[in-house]
Amino acid sequence: MALKSNVIRNVTFNFYNEIIESGARIFPKDQLKRFSLCMQCGKCVGSCPSGRRTAWRIRKIFEETRLGLKEKVFLDENLWNCTTCYTCQERCPRGIHTTDIVRIIRNLAVRDSHMKGNHKRICQILLRYGHAVPVNDEMRKVRKELGLDEVPPTVHRYLGALKEVLTLVEETGFTKMVEGEGK
Amino acid sequence: MKRYAYFLGCITPNRYPGIELATRKVLKEFGIEVLDMKGASCCPAPGVFGSFDLWTWLVVAARNISIAEEIGIDITLTCNGCYATIQEANFLLKGNDKLKRKVNEVLKKTGREYRGTVKVKHIIEVLNQDITLKTIQERLKRPLKGVGVAVHYGCHLLKPSDVRRHGSTERPTILDDFVRTLGAESINYRDKMMCCGAGGGVRAGNLDVALNYTKEKIENMVEAGADCVVTPCAFCHFQFDTGQTELTEKLREKYELPVVFMTQFLGLALGMSPEELGLHKNRTQIQSLVEKLP
Numbered sequence: 001m002a003l004k005s006n007v008i009r010n011v012t013f014n015f016y017n018e019i020i021e022s023g024a025r026i027f028p029k030d031q032l033k034r035f036s037l038c039m040q041c042g043k044c045v046g047s048c049p050s051g052r053r054t055a056w057r058i059r060k061i062f063e064e065t066r067l068g069l070k071e072k073v074f075l076d077e078n079l080w081n082c083t084t085c086y087t088c089q090e091r092c093p094r095g096i097h098t099t100d101i102v103r104i105i106r107n108l109a110v111r112d113s114h115m116k117g118n119h120k121r122i123c124q125i126l127l128r129y130g131h132a133v134p135v136n137d138e139m140r141k142v143r144k145e146l147g148l149d150e151v152p153p154t155v156h157r158y159l160g161a162l163k164e165v166l167t168l169v170e171e172t173g174f175t176k177m178v179e180g181e182g183k
Numbered sequence: 184m185k186r187y188a189y190f191l192g193c194i195t196p197n198r199y200p201g202i203e204l205a206t207r208k209v210l211k212e213f214g215i216e217v218l219d220m221k222g223a224s225c226c227p228a229p230g231v232f233g234s235f236d237l238w239t240w241l242v243v244a245a246r247n248i249s250i251a252e253e254i255g256i257d258i259t260l261t262c263n264g265c266y267a268t269i270q271e272a273n274f275l276l277k278g279n280d281k282l283k284r285k286v287n288e289v290l291k292k293t294g295r296e297y298r299g300t301v302k303v304k305h306i307i308e309v310l311n312q313d314i315t316l317k318t319i320q321e322r323l324k325r326p327l328k329g330v331g332v333a334v335h336y337g338c339h340l341l342k343p344s345d346v347r348r349h350g351s352t353e354r355p356t357i358l359d360d361f362v363r364t365l366g367a368e369s370i371n372y373r374d375k376m377m378c379c380g381a382g383g384g385v386r387a388g389n390l391d392v393a394l395n396y397t398k399e400k401i402e403n404m405v406e407a408g409a410d411c412v413v414t415p416c417a418f419c420h421f422q423f424d425t426g427q428t429e430l431t432e433k434l435r436e437k438y439e440l441p442v443v444f445m446t447q448f449l450g451l452a453l454g455m456s457p458e459e460l461g462l463h464k465n466r467t468q469i470q471s472l473v474e475k476l477p
Contacts, residue, residue, distance in 0.1 A: 026237045026275065026282070049377050050385075053395045081392055084230035084383035086342035087376075090352050099343070106234040115235070116388050122231065130224040132231065133193035143200045146461050152196035152203075153219040161222025164293040168246060171289050174239040 012070040019065065023104040027097070035101055037094040038062050044088035044098055056081040058088055058098060065105065074109040080116060110177065123178035127169065130155030130162045185313055186216040187304070188251040188258050192265040193225050194417040199424075201461020202417050205447040206261050206306060208460070212322075212453060213314045220250045220258070226268035229339065230383035233268070244272035245286045245297040257302040259309050261446070263416035264382070267339035270303040274346050305340060306446060307357060307415045316364040324454030326366025328477050330411070332448075333404035333440075334358040334369055335423070337416040338378050352376070361445060362413055365452040372407035374400070381422035394433070397426040401440050411441040411472045413448050420444050427467045441465070441472040451476065 012018075016035070023032045042059050050056045056078040064073050073079065082102050089099040109115075126132050135143075135156055144150045155162045169175050187210070195202045210217050226244060227233075233240045248269060251258045260266055276283045277299045287296055304312075310319065341352045349357070353376065359369040380386070380396025401423065404412055414420045420442055427438035442465060443451075450460040462469050 023237075026241055028279075049374075049396060050392070054392055080234075080383075080388045081385060082383050083338070083378050083380060083385045083393075083396070084234070085338040085378035086352075087338075087378075089343055097343070103230070103234050103237060107237055110235050118387050119231075119235065119384055122384075122387050123235065126225055126227065126232070131193045131197060132225045132228055133197050135197040139197055139200065142461075142464050143196070146200055146204050146464070148196075148200050148204055152191055152200075153221050154191055154196065155222055155224045156197075158222040161224065164222070164246065164295070165224045165243060167292050168242050168289060169239055171292055172236065172239040172242055174236055177236060 008067070008069065010071050011068040013068045015068045015070045016066055018108060019101065019104050022108055023100065027100055031097055032100070034094060034096045035062075036066075038066070038096060039094065041093060043091050043093060047087045047091050049085060049087065050081045050083060054078055054081040058082065058102065061105070062098075062101070073105060074112055074114045079106060079109065115178070117181055120178050120181060123174070127166065127175060127178070130165045184214055184216050186218060186256050187309065188220050188254055188256050188301075189217045190220055190223055190226070190247065190251070190258050190260040190265055190269060192260060192262045192417065194421050195261050198421055199417055199444070199461075199464075201447060201464050202261050202420065202444045205444060205450045205460040208455065209446045209449050209453065210309070213318070215309065215313065218254055218256065220247070220254075223247050223250055226265040228264050229267040229271065230264070231387065234384050240268065241272055241275065242286055242289050244268050245276060246290060246293065246295055248273055248301065248303075249290065249295045249297050251301050252298050255300070257304060259304050259306055261306050261417055261444070263305070263337040263339040264418045266303070266305045270305075271346050273299070273301075273303050305415065307340065307361070310361065310445075310449070311357060316360060319449070320364050323366065323452050325452055325477055327448070327452050328366045330367040330472070330475050331370045331409050332362045332367045333372050333407065333409035333412045334362055334375070335379065335400070335412050335414045335419055336376065337414060337419045338382060340415055358413070358415060358445070362448065365448060367448075370407050370409050372409065373403040379419040379422040380426075381418055386422065390429070393422065394426055394430055397422055398430055398434075398438070401427060401430075401438055405440055409440065410475050411443050413443050413445055415445045417444070424465050424467050439468050439471070441469040442467055443472070
């Protein structure tokens, strides 16, 4: 009988650094580096309203991340069950910005083409209207009935403004990132 | 006269214009002038687009802020999601010159610049600090006596606390104090500080999970005897109001707790009718609350 190997394959030893570097584009690096202080106490999971109803376990994801199990983390659908409520971040006894780390991990997953179809669609709506939730015929009518301008004074009313937004998201690489259909 | 640039975002103008209407009316009532931020876009949503690409999130937020900077006045808004994005982007950019320069390099392509010259205040701060609860109390025409309210703070009004800096996130009182000022009772209920379920791209990506949060919150509010839920967030408002119709359909059980935005609730206490505040455009019924009004 062949022995089952417990050796972990596909280790990305640099994964932790990738997260810190990616996050440091936006957040102070010293703050992000606190991630290494995680002692797996589980206060995050105990506080997590998503964990009560889904298999999202932030502590587990954090340990897998530090072990370099990038593929496993990216393929875990539960990564997308965090509502970013920040309860765990507020309570982390090591002062780790847990929710920011989750957003950074998700950024990297997206860049690695792990994006849900529904999420791609909402991006494409943003690219078309400049709003993630655009006005529709029903709401135009409601606005008028209420005595408001039928079209709000946002990108909806100013075409040049929508062009500006599109220029910016093209420049940041977002437009290209959200092409196609997703998973 | 105090003036604010009103950042509308998406849900407020495009799904719950009653919130926009009530906010404009109430601020006018207290002599605060509201200016439009012409050409503003999605904030972009912090847990959705922030989860996809934080850099894009920051750049587009900076553009929105620059619109208010052009007018030269502070921003107010009626959604915790917009607040999370606009306030946090402003906080990050004000504190980091290198980041600001990098963002401005991109903004330059549209002829815009982020300067860091305005403040971002949630509507609850405007009501609390500029108008003050004392002034509000003096102007009440219909104190909402006998109305039991389940207040829902939402997550991003107070958290992350080191960015928002509004104090306690476990036992806040600002919204409870507000509804009490209007004469209503703030009812304590189980898991009061829990999320509505909509954020972080969960509503878009996994509706059943989002609705499961909503179900639990609404059931806890109803169990405690609430007549309505009052929120300071258009997205939570959307999740509770539209979410209850979705729950009713999916579970074949009635979910019908009236959902009221805080400026709509204030409008009621100032003597305005539910129709004048756009409450009749909610998807979940409001009749049970209307019957309770003094």
